[in-house]
Amino acid sequence: MKKITKEQAFEILEEYGTPPHVIRHCEAVSRVAYKVGLKMQEKGVNVDPELAMIAGLLHDMARVHDDHQTVAADWLRERGYDELADIIAVHMTYSSFNDIEKSTETDLVCLGDRVCIEGEYVGIEKRFEYIINKAARNAPQHIQFIRSKEYQMKSYIREIEKYIGITLDELMAEDKKTEKQEYKR
Numbered sequence: 001m002k003k004i005t006k007e008q009a010f011e012i013l014e015e016y017g018t019p020p021h022v023i024r025h026c027e028a029v030s031r032v033a034y035k036v037g038l039k040m041q042e043k044g045v046n047v048d049p050e051l052a053m054i055a056g057l058l059h060d061m062a063r064v065h066d067d068h069q070t071v072a073a074d075w076l077r078e079r080g081y082d083e084l085a086d087i088i089a090v091h092m093t094y095s096s097f098n099d100i101e102k103s104t105e106t107d108l109v110c111l112g113d114r115v116c117i118e119g120e121y122v123g124i125e126k127r128f129e130y131i132i133n134k135a136a137r138n139a140p141q142h143i144q145f146i147r148s149k150e151y152q153m154k155s156y157i158r159e160i161e162k163y164i165g166i167t168l169d170e171l172m173a174e175d176k177k178t179e180k181q182e183y184k185r
């Protein structure tokens with residue numbers, strides 16, 4: 001299976017013409033996926049934090065297009081990056097998160113995507129507040145459904161936090177402090 005380094009992922013984003021604000025979002029998601037992945041790996045979960053990081057970096061590379069997850073997945077598959085394509089293809093509709101011990105890179109990227117607003121980790125509370133406010137303006141008939149997702153997502157995150165022994169808020173606050181040294185281009 002062909003692998004991509006972080007540097008190559010950034011090159012791809014540039015080459016593809018992904019707008020800077022989308023790249024910032026991808027970075028934020030990628031950081032959550034990587035950090036939670038590392039913690040899970042420490043606890044013995046068979047998951048690849050690096051792969052989750054790269055998939056996070058590329059998950060919205062084609063966001064300017066309709067059906068962007070399929071456009072990105074096809075682009076990556078054509079170049080032999082099937083593993084990344086598989087993760088990215090499902091990120092918009094993914095909801096069947098695995099049990100924590102059986103977590104996959106897809107779980108990690110989709111988790112990251114659900115706790116960020118644009119280029120920032122904000123946590124599950126704020127993210128849902130944002131979605132519900134948006135729905136209240138545009139599609140109030142969806143609010144009940146969103147609330148049920150919120151409930152599911154919150155209990156999933158509570159389970160992860162118990163498992164890895166740190167809250168996502170704490171983990172990402174720690175990460176922010178060390179961001180400059182260890183991750184940035």
Ligand SMILES: [Fe+2]
Nearest residue numbers: 029059060113
């Ligand atoms: Fe995203």
